[in-house]
Amino acid sequence: MQIVEFTDASLRFVDTVPDQPPHDGFVWIFLEQQEFEAAQVQLQHAALKLGGSPLLDLHCQDLASPVHPSRYDSTSIYDLIVFRRLATQAETQHEDAQEKAIHDYHGQTGMAKSRGQRLPTFNRIGSKAVGFAVFDRCLISVHPRGCYAAKSFIQRFLADAKFNLDAAGADPAAARNRLPISPADLTLRIINAMVDSYLDLRKVLSSQLEHWQADLLRANSRFDNWGTLMIARGQLHVLEDLCDEQIDAMQEWLDSLREQPLAAFMLGDDSATQTAQLRRDQLVARARDVMEHITRVLQHARRLEQSAETVVQIHFNAQSNRTNDIMRTLTAVTAIFLPLNLITGFFGMNFEHIPGLKSPTAFWATVSFMLLLVAVVLTVFMRKRYIARTGL
Numbered sequence: 001m002q003i004v005e006f007t008d009a010s011l012r013f014v015d016t017v018p019d020q021p022p023h024d025g026f027v028w029i030f031l032e033q034q035e036f037e038a039a040q041v042q043l044q045h046a047a048l049k050l051g052g053s054p055l056l057d058l059h060c061q062d063l064a065s066p067v068h069p070s071r072y073d074s075t076s077i078y079d080l081i082v083f084r085r086l087a088t089q090a091e092t093q094h095e096d097a098q099e100k101a102i103h104d105y106h107g108q109t110g111m112a113k114s115r116g117q118r119l120p121t122f123n124r125i126g127s128k129a130v131g132f133a134v135f136d137r138c139l140i141s142v143h144p145r146g147c148y149a150a151k152s153f154i155q156r157f158l159a160d161a162k163f164n165l166d167a168a169g170a171d172p173a174a175a176r177n178r179l180p181i182s183p184a185d186l187t188l189r190i191i192n193a194m195v196d197s198y199l200d201l202r203k204v205l206s207s208q209l210e211h212w213q214a215d216l217l218r219a220n221s222r223f224d225n226w227g228t229l230m231i232a233r234g235q236l237h238v239l240e241d242l243c244d245e246q247i248d249a250m251q252e253w254l255d256s257l258r259e260q261p262l263a264a265f266m267l268g269d270d271s272a273t274q275t276a277q278l279r280r281d282q283l284v285a286r287a288r289d290v291m292e293h294i295t296r297v298l299q300h301a302r303r304l305e306q307s308a309e310t311v312v313q314i315h316f317n318a319q320s321n322r323t324n325d326i327m328r329t330l331t332a333v334t335a336i337f338l339p340l341n342l343i344t345g346f347f348g349m350n351f352e353h354i355p356g357l358k359s360p361t362a363f364w365a366t367v368s369f370m371l372l373l374v375a376v377v378l379t380v381f382m383r384k385r386y387i388a389r390t391g392l
Helices: 033-051 057-064 089-105 109-118 148-170 183-217 226-259 273-347 362-383
Strands: 002-006 011-014 026-032 071-074 079-086 127-134 138-143
Touching: 002 148, 026 033, 026 183, 033 057, 033 138, 057 071, 057 079, 057 127, 057 138, 071 226, 079 183, 079 226, 127 183, 138 148, 138 183, 148 183, 183 226, 183 273, 226 273, 273 362
Parallel strands: 026 138
Antiparallel strands: 002 011, 002 026, 071 079, 079 127, 127 138
């Protein structure tokens, strides 16, 4: 468990939970889900001292659950947000290795190898739950093991704080303040980083589907990855459901931010209504930006799914057209040889007296007539495009 104190221009790590938050800042407590049960008593004590209320038992269960869907809930003292972030490549590989071991144990190695080798891209749609308990002056966040969100933000904030100290010594006007101004602001920044990882995944998913589309639409295609394609469509459905849950949670939180009184956005002794209004407007704008990013991911997932369905339909239509071309060509060839079969069948009858049977020129005349008949029928069929060159 890590405890960080944020002020206007700096942050610092502390070993124990402070008795009260900084005058001009707040406290961030973050830990991994595996630590939550052991640290629950300490967290409840911190929530009571820094936030004014302990966490509800139901909310503790939500924070500790690694499979909880994205949702929003609130009390009169704090807000609860559970948001599912995208699984990292290392986490995906670890889960694939575990799944492969299970399949190996049950004698189903072929299925495990197929999933690990043929769906490396769509396996990344797996997600992990991150929970936030947002108080006015305290934030408690619960992350999966080795979560990149908390570590990356700490490194970024440390760099910004160091730059502020150096700039303030040389030129105070050059100092910048990118540190969060409140627990809600920090939560929105972390969630925004999670959504950006979904946006980064769009290019990879599009590239994989474009590769399959090229295979499906290629002439003489022998595409046999139908099971893989169906799994990919299922993963896109999962991504859509994730985005729907995220949008619902963010929309409820955005409505709650709009309805909160300005007093909730005043830190320390700051009683300026204009400053509090500005802080609320910044939070609302950031929440809208996060929702817009989630909506873009949702729209892209739907486009990918629609594109996959369309290319499958085009593939089967192309296969049907190729089959029709083949059947048309075979029918035309049959029609060409049908009169020849009639002629040879007529002269092959077992009668003693057949006209021209004794003539020395009758054979060549019949062959010439048959060749002429083939040429005429072939010319007619080609003019009517019953026989044409194709790419087959």
